[in-house]
Amino acid sequence: MEVIILPTAAEASEIAARLVARQIREKPASVLGLATGGTPCKLYELLARMHHSNGLDFSRVTSFNLDEYVGIDPTHPASYHRFMDENFFSKVNIPREKIHIPDGLTKDVPAHCAAYEQAIRDAGGIDLQILGLGSDGHLGFNEPGSSLVSRTRIKTLTARTRSDNERFFTGGMEVPHHTITMGLGTIMESRICLLLAFGEGKARAVAASVEGPVTASVPGSLLQFHPRAKLLLDAEAASLLTRTEYYQWVYKNKPAWQIDL
Ligand code: GLP
Numbered sequence: 001m002e003v004i005i006l007p008t009a010a011e012a013s014e015i016a017a018r019l020v021a022r023q024i025r026e027k028p029a030s031v032l033g034l035a036t037g038g039t040p041c042k043l044y045e046l047l048a049r050m051h052h053s054n055g056l057d058f059s060r061v062t063s064f065n066l067d068e069y070v071g072i073d074p075t076h077p078a079s080y081h082r083f084m085d086e087n088f089f090s091k092v093n094i095p096r097e098k099i100h101i102p103d104g105l106t107k108d109v110p111a112h113c114a115a116y117e118q119a120i121r122d123a124g125g126i127d128l129q130i131l132g133l134g135s136d137g138h139l140g141f142n143e144p145g146s147s148l149v150s151r152t153r154i155k156t157l158t159a160r161t162r163s164d165n166e167r168f169f170t171g172g173m174e175v176p177h178h179t180i181t182m183g184l185g186t187i188m189e190s191r192i193c194l195l196l197a198f199g200e201g202k203a204r205a206v207a208a209s210v211e212g213p214v215t216a217s218v219p220g221s222l223l224q225f226h227p228r229a230k231l232l233l234d235a236e237a238a239s240l241l242t243r244t245e246y247y248q249w250v251y252k253n254k255p256a257w258q259i260d261l
Pocket of ligand 1: 039119131132133139140141165245
């Protein structure tokens, strides 16, 4: 696990954008795993700017989103289809047919989930997976207690996650109870995991994920088993870590050959 702490979320998002851009420049046909939520918004904005100003080309990129709510229409303002369209897909040139998001309206959830897994395999696997972190330590919508080898499937949200996400649901609509999410096993097969976590509300989940034991009770802790997991944190999200000085020294003193940002 590489823990990178920047003073602000904006600076951490800059580093994340440079990493994603580098991935695409090195492998134009990259397969990206994408996350929703407030955390990656700045990253998507920066990537869109790189597309418009610096010619960052997404035309050969394939994408797979982590998750979607069950039972809401893709046009619903709080759906992850809509979120991705508004924050990213409408601003870059990923071809529509290369964009994949679980279908929350599918009539056959198990078949849809199996097809989603197959589509990831057919694309050659995910090169770089962008991740946020739930305040309860969830990845995607893999809530605490999720099987560490789980695949794409239906999950039931905890009360805490439903309340965290209430801010995206206006007009009296309740946060759905169910979602379709890539599993922890699916996420762990990504070649690189890039987790972003910002704000003091994530500090406990970050500390448990980075310095606590690996446990299904904190899905983020599974990244300790990932060979190439990078965590980009702002100072608030990093505030409960105990090895902060060490992480900062490591980052500042990386040998030139090891720098990949
Ligand atoms: C959401 C998403 C996750 C996201 C997390 C954090 O519910 N399913 O993929 O990483 O919770 O959200 P936010 O970035 O808004 O804090």
